[in-house]
Each structure stands twice: as C-alpha cells, then as structure tokens.
Amino acid sequence: MEKLLNITLGDLLEETARKFPTHQAVKYIETEFDKTWYEFNQTVDRVAKGLLGMGFKKGDHAAVWATNYPQWLVLMFATAKIGAVLVTVNTNYKEAELEFLLKQSDSKALFICEGLKDIDCAKTIYSICPSLKTAKPGKMKCEKFPYLTHVISFDNKYDGIYHWNQIEDFGVLISDDEYEAVKKSLHPDDVINMQYTSGTTGFPKGVMLSHNNIVNNGKSIGACMKFTEDDRLCIPVPFFHCFGLVLAIIACVSHGSAMVPLLWYTPIKTMHAIEYEKCTAVHGVPTMFIGMLEHRDFDKYDFSTLRTGIMAGSPCPIKVMQDVVDKMNMKEVTIAFGQTETSPVCTQTTTDDSIELRVSTVGRVLPFVEAKIVDPETGEEVPVGVAGEFCARGYNVMKGYYKMEAETAQTIDKDGWLHTGDIAVADENGYYKITGRIKDVIIRGGENIFPKEIEDCIYKHEAVQDVQIVACPSEKYGEEVFAFIILKENAETTADDIKKFVEDNMARHKVPSYVEFVASYPMTASGKIQKVKLREQAREILHTDAEMVEFKD
Numbered sequence: 001m002e003k004l005l006n007i008t009l010g011d012l013l014e015e016t017a018r019k020f021p022t023h024q025a026v027k028y029i030e031t032e033f034d035k036t037w038y039e040f041n042q043t044v045d046r047v048a049k050g051l052l053g054m055g056f057k058k059g060d061h062a063a064v065w066a067t068n069y070p071q072w073l074v075l076m077f078a079t080a081k082i083g084a085v086l087v088t089v090n091t092n093y094k095e096a097e098l099e100f101l102l103k104q105s106d107s108k109a110l111f112i113c114e115g116l117k118d119i120d121c122a123k124t125i126y127s128i129c130p131s132l133k134t135a136k137p138g139k140m141k142c143e144k145f146p147y148l149t150h151v152i153s154f155d156n157k158y159d160g161i162y163h164w165n166q167i168e169d170f171g172v173l174i175s176d177d178e179y180e181a182v183k184k185s186l187h188p189d190d191v192i193n194m195q196y197t198s199g200t201t202g203f204p205k206g207v208m209l210s211h212n213n214i215v216n217n218g219k220s221i222g223a224c225m226k227f228t229e230d231d232r233l234c235i236p237v238p239f240f241h242c243f244g245l246v247l248a249i250i251a252c253v254s255h256g257s258a259m260v261p262l263l264w265y266t267p268i269k270t271m272h273a274i275e276y277e278k279c280t281a282v283h284g285v286p287t288m289f290i291g292m293l294e295h296r297d298f299d300k301y302d303f304s305t306l307r308t309g310i311m312a313g314s315p316c317p318i319k320v321m322q323d324v325v326d327k328m329n330m331k332e333v334t335i336a337f338g339q340t341e342t343s344p345v346c347t348q349t350t351t352d353d354s355i356e357l358r359v360s361t362v363g364r365v366l367p368f369v370e371a372k373i374v375d376p377e378t379g380e381e382v383p384v385g386v387a388g389e390f391c392a393r394g395y396n397v398m399k400g401y402y403k404m405e406a407e408t409a410q411t412i413d414k415d416g417w418l419h420t421g422d423i424a425v426a427d428e429n430g431y432y433k434i435t436g437r438i439k440d441v442i443i444r445g446g447e448n449i450f451p452k453e454i455e456d457c458i459y460k461h462e463a464v465q466d467v468q469i470v471a472c473p474s475e476k477y478g479e480e481v482f483a484f485i486i487l488k489e490n491a492e493t494t495a496d497d498i499k500k501f502v503e504d505n506m507a508r509h510k511v512p513s514y515v516e517f518v519a520s521y522p523m524t525a526s527g528k529i530q531k532v533k534l535r536e537q538a539r540e541i542l543h544t545d546a547e548m549v550e551f552k553d
Helices: 009-019 037-053 070-082 095-105 121-128 130-134 164-173 176-184 211-224 242-253 267-276 286-293 318-327 355-360 405-411 451-458 495-505 531-541
Strands: 024-027 034-036 061-065 085-088 109-112 150-153 191-198 204-210 232-235 258-261 281-284 308-311 332-338 345-348 369-374 388-394 418-426 432-437 442-444 447-449 464-474 478-487 514-517
Touching: 009 037, 009 070, 009 211, 009 242, 024 037, 034 037, 037 070, 037 164, 037 176, 061 070, 061 095, 070 085, 070 109, 070 176, 070 242, 070 258, 095 121, 095 191, 095 204, 109 121, 121 130, 150 164, 191 211, 191 242, 204 211, 211 242, 211 332, 211 345, 232 242, 232 267, 242 258, 242 281, 267 281, 267 286, 281 286, 286 318, 308 318, 318 332, 318 355, 332 355, 345 369, 369 418, 442 464, 447 451, 451 464, 451 478, 451 495, 464 531, 478 531, 495 514, 514 531
Parallel strands: 024 258, 061 085, 061 109, 085 191, 109 150, 232 258, 232 281, 281 308, 308 332, 442 478, 478 514
Antiparallel strands: 024 034, 191 204, 332 345, 369 388, 388 418, 418 432, 442 447, 464 478
16 A cells, blocks of 8 residues: 555545446345445445435434444444444444443434344333334433434334335435535544443443545555455455444455355354355454354355455464465465454454464554553563564554543543554564463454453352452453452352343343353452463463463454
C-alpha cells in the first residue's frame, strides 16, 4: 500500500463496484443471496435511502444482533453510507449483557434475527422492554432505553417490530439529491463502527472506529495475503467481531475479492463452501481449523483451490499450522496480531514469510503503523530482544471508548501511543513474538473474556463466599476459564451447579470449564490475591505445564 486511503467505507464500496461491476461480490451457499459488485452496491443504496426515509441520521447508533446474515452485510455498508454508527452485538450475549450494551451505546435501533442457538432474540427484547409489543413499529418508548425507537427483524414478523423487507419502501421519501448530499457530508475520520470489548473495569467498553481506521486496516490485511479480484474468501468467522468485519469483509471489498460467508461455522459447511465455491482463502481461529482437520469426512473434500487466509484469535499450534499448509493446501496462510482498539491488526505475517516465521512470530508491523516495546514500569523503550509492553500508534488507533474518557486516557497516552497490555519481544528483523500479557484477559477461541465479569456473576450465587477467575491452557481453545471458589460456611454446591448458574446469566463462552473449591487463596504480604500462583495451581491441577501465550485478534 503506497499511501493511506482517505475515503469513507461507502466510497470504498462504490469504487470497487466501478472497477469490477460484473465480478461476483457475495455468494451465500445457504441462501439465494448472490450479487455482483454492481448489484451489491445497488442493494446497499436502496437500503441506505430506506433508512434515511425511516428517520435515521448521521451519528445515530444502530445495533445488530444476528449471525452472518446477508442483511447484516448490507446493513454494514448502508449505515456507513448515511453516517450512522453500526454497533455490533456478540451473538453469545444473554439478556443482561444485551441490556447493558443497548443502554451504554445509546442505540436508536436494534436489528435482530430469528434466534441465536439457545437465545430467542424477539423474546429477549420483549422481556427487557415489554412496551414494544403494543407499540407501533418505529414508535417504541422505553424508560430503560431513551434512544431506542426501532426494532427490525431480518426474519419473522413480530408485534411492534419492523420487517427488513419494509425498509426499502421508505426510500421513496428520499430523493437522489438528498441521498447524495448526505453522502457528501461524511468525513473519513467520522466514527462508523462500535465494537464492545472487555477492559480493565470488567465491563464491556464501546470501541469507536472510524472509516479511516477500518478501511486502511482492511486494505493492508488483504495486501499481506496478496488478495486480488480473482480471490474468493470463505468467511466462517462472525461478522460482529473484527475478524469477520475487517480481516474478512473489508479485506475483500478493498481488493475486489469475492466473499463467501457462512451464517455460522460448522466444519462440514466450511469444507463444502471451500470446495463448491472454489475458495482461494479461508479465515478461522485454530479450533475452526482443528474441527475441519479432525472431521471424519475431511478426506472427502477438495482443498486444491486454497492458497491463503488468516489463522488468529488464539495461540496457533505448530502441528495445526503445518497440517493446514500440508493437508489444506494453504501454503500462504498468515498470522495476524492486534486488538479491537487497533482496528484490529498491528502486525501480520505475509505470504512470503517462511513457515517457521509464521508459527513462531506474529509478523511485522503493517504499513503506516508504528510500534514500540516499552518497560511497563518506566514507560521507556527497551532494546531489541528485550520483553516489554507492545504499544502501537498510527491511523489504526481507535477514536476512544464511547462515553469513557478516563478509560480512553488510561489506554492511549498523551503522545498517541496505545498501550495494549501485551508482552512482546522484537527481533533484529522487525518480527514480533507475543509472550504473555500484563492484563488478565482470557482469550478463549478468539473471544476476549475479562475475569471480573464472571466473578461478579458467581458472587451472586448463594453458596459462594469468594471467587477468583484465571486462565488455564487449552489445546482446543488456546485458553479456558478456571474458577477457584471459596464457599460460605456450611454451604454446599457442585461444579456443575456453578457452571449452570453462569450459563443461565452469561454468554456460553464465559462459563468456567473448570471449577475448584478451595479453603483460601495465595496472598501477598500486603493482602493481595496472587493470581499468578492461582494460574500455576490451575496448570498443576490439569497436569500440564503448557506455556500461557496470547495472540489477540
């Protein structure tokens, strides 16, 4: 990439549609959604005008709580074209987590699908806002959510809820000139996307990302894989996450590569899409690749068209990487490192790097991104080969956390350096290794989990006196949640009961994989609990001495 792009996400799509109008842009194997770049852009325009007709304005927040629906993809670009902010919702969220996000994000709208595995979306929103059932669509009033007026369903028709197919009808209220005027009023530095991530407070924080943040990051990511208009990317990773939104969608749009999304991941669907659609690339966390490699029908599928893709989100085992190269023909698979706050990628290997570098490092810094490693205590930069905190600066640094100025200031210093909390080492050739972390965030299969959220939940259990959550190594997920619990005097409960309690109140990926009941915790002389020793105890209990290594997506 010779220079940074200075365009909006909508302009990026229009530019690609002009360059490759008849090339396939999106092809779903599970629905009939199959569009060229010209057709996809036209669909986006109709929905964007419809949203304007419904009363959406630049700066409005629109939350989307759904799997990888075609409508999700269209909505992402339609909101971008009118300057609305797309707020992505984790599809594993339960009622309390959704309620927190809708309140904190000041969302005007919530887009939902029929159901998310064990969650009924319509039932959930009716539960937290009962007045919706008797309201006219678009006229919802709820004290909890003073900004929320619209709920739109991708699937079924419900009381008080608009159906997706009604949106385009509102477009007749907006002239082409009005639509063009709105698009011209946008600036590439405007916030266009908000993704929630856990942080030092233990509560999710809304990471504000601009057109420039995600457009340029996606362009660089695609360049590392040498994407062209002839590539076809299978996308089994979720859109709500930066992995799907930036590393997949925008990497494709910025290079004219075709997108082949799956509504959600299963090994068999992913393998079928790769063969049937002749995909040249596929993204996934290591567990996704393991799921395919170990599937009983793996040998029945043809992976000869595959070339590249990204494995990220958690530690990448050497054997898995080698099997992906040898058995799936992904000889140019790459590794990426970063976090949501950096849009998200800071470093990435390229198709030209050796397999050794792609297994042992997270690559070099992307163009126009600065990086340094500092002593966490002094803030002074350390020499090559010395471990310290990885810091990044450049176009990819977020605009901040929504309505959290103090937390933003703790993360981005006065000189614009974003402190990641990750411990890294750089070699003399500029390749980085991530060796640990300062923060206690648990990375389970690419999902960030902050211990305090789970601790706060378990504390509410009537039998629990105290609880400490730590990470433990996992071959399948990279890391898993381990709970150390002290019970109240004479109280009784079981590990299964604790797990069920968390499952009933939080997303599935936050449920502890292991529960250990203890009489006390290791303490420092000053009375602080030593989580480092708890992590050591967890490894001893699991009879493993595996190193704890973090690769953030």
